[in-house]
Amino acid sequence: MIDISKKEIWFITGSQHLYGPETLAQVAKNSAEIVKALDASDAISVKVIVKPTVKTTEEIYETLTAANHADNCIGIITWMHTFSPAKMWIRGLTALQKPLCHLHTQFNRDIPWGSIDMDFMNLNQSAHGDREFGFMVSRLRKNRKVVVGHWSEESVQKNIGDWTRVASAWDDWQGAKFARFGDNMRFVAVTDGDKVEAETKFGFAVNTYPVGDLVDVINSISDKDIEDLIKEYEATYHMADNLLESGDKRSSLVEAARIELGLEKFLVDGGFKGFSDTFEDLHGMKQLPGIAVQRLMQKGYGFAGEGDWKTAALVRAMKVMGHGLEGGNAFMEDYTYHLDPERPRVLGSHMLEVDPVLAADKPKCEVHPLGIGGKEDPVRLVFNGRASNSLNAALMDFGNRFRLLVNKTKGEEVTEELPNLPVARVIWKPLPDFKTACQAWILGGGAHHTCYSENVSVEQLEDFAEIANIEALVIDENTSIRNFKYDMMTSEAYYKLHS
Secondary structure (H helix, E strand, C coil): CCCCCCCEEEEEEECCHHHHHHHHHHHHHHHHHHHHHHHHCCCCCCEEEECCCECCHHHHHHHHHHHHHCCCEEEEEEEECCCCCHHHHHHHHHHCCCCEEEEECCCCCCCCCCCCCHHHHHHCCHHHHHHHHHHHHHHCCCCCEEEECCCCCHHHHHHHHHHHHHHHHHHHHCCCEEEEECCCCCCCCCCCCCHHHHHHHHCCEEEEECHHHHHHHHHCCCHHHHHHHHHHHHHHCEECHHHCCCCCCHHHHHHHHHHHHHHHHHHHHHCCCEEEECHHHCCCCCECCCHHHHHHHHHCCEEEECCCHHHHHHHHHHHHHHCCCCCCEEEEEEEEEECCCCCCEEEEECCCCCCHHHECCCCEEEECCCCCCCCECCEEEECEECCEEEEEEEEEECCCCEEEEEEEEEEECCCCCCCCCCCCEEEEEECCCHHHHHHHHHHCCCCCEEEEECCCCHHHHHHHHHHHCCEEEEECCCCCHHHHHHHHHHHHHHHHHCC
16 A cells, blocks of 8 residues: 655756856756656656756756645655756745755766866856755755765765655655544643644644444355355465464454444544554454554555554554565564663563564464453464664653654564463564663653564665654664753753744
């Protein structure tokens, strides 16, 4: 359900009439060559479209406002091949609503020392043209991504490609709908928040739907569809003996399949990109949704438990950012600690719902009792996560602002047997070290629900926060508590001045 291949980034070159038609014709050719290389790059997963060179206030305004209204356009890349007087950009930039990347490059890579002349200069003066443009964007207090280097470099293309994924995630949020079945888990603070402000700030809507309406859809699922899905389960997972056709828990598997099909139908029919449920509020369901939620997340839906709509939306956004890359993005919870002084670690899980995109091996499909929720024994997928470079990200509502908190981590192979903990589990080491990371996370008001990522970078999440114009704090290998406290204090002052 995630497809960014048809999305477009518009490449807009700035110039002026001063240099004459011959120079402008060459600029257009150069821009087309740059775009051809970017569009062909494996690092960039969306289409890059060259637009006509803009040379006047009117052309700039028309092009940027057209980008606002083009459904497939998720952002723009600007480049000043030479000097484009930046007053011309004021009206257009003020109106621009799509994410902006400023590519600071020039067409020619090397200075032709023996032949350089003014004709060359007229075509290769980004060194000051981009600075003029950069001043105006900064003067307008407009957030943007700046990428520096020759357009043919792999690192430059990778940087642009990473940003286009961020722009894709932001585009995906615009007009998105997230469903809540039940309210927030009673008395829990960090998972709650201002849904009106979120829709104003982020562009997605969150609304609650009666569990009874979902149950009606679940109960409408045909036996044939359930049988087909069970066959898919049996072909995909290691099935517990008691879930096989002759097993005494087969009826639990039938009900789990019914819930998955009903839940997916509800989401598809309603055009939702993610959802949350609350185990306290699922009256009418025979078991809590375990495997159903796990598999729907694997298909691309955002999810978080206990009514946590912010994390559900964040999971969806990070799934879009990482789509098609090795590794996964998944709803996660800091479950418990291993406090060995020599090797402290975090065991991450959730009672039922961890996305099998993180599985190191073929998951097991099992049924076990669950001590909360007051339902029949739920079916779930049990697996171990894999070793990988990773991070955890959480989105919190601080009243006058949203904060995105990110902690770099190192996922590790799960080597211990956990025979009495039948859940999916991931082990990680937080950076820079366990005590510093946990202390900083607590000081930063970080939630216990996160999105755990193996393929989204800290830089991408910082870029995402800039597009959203929200606060971002990072805990990584360079973090010290003294500096982290200072970052929080300066951030607090900034948002008091700007709220």
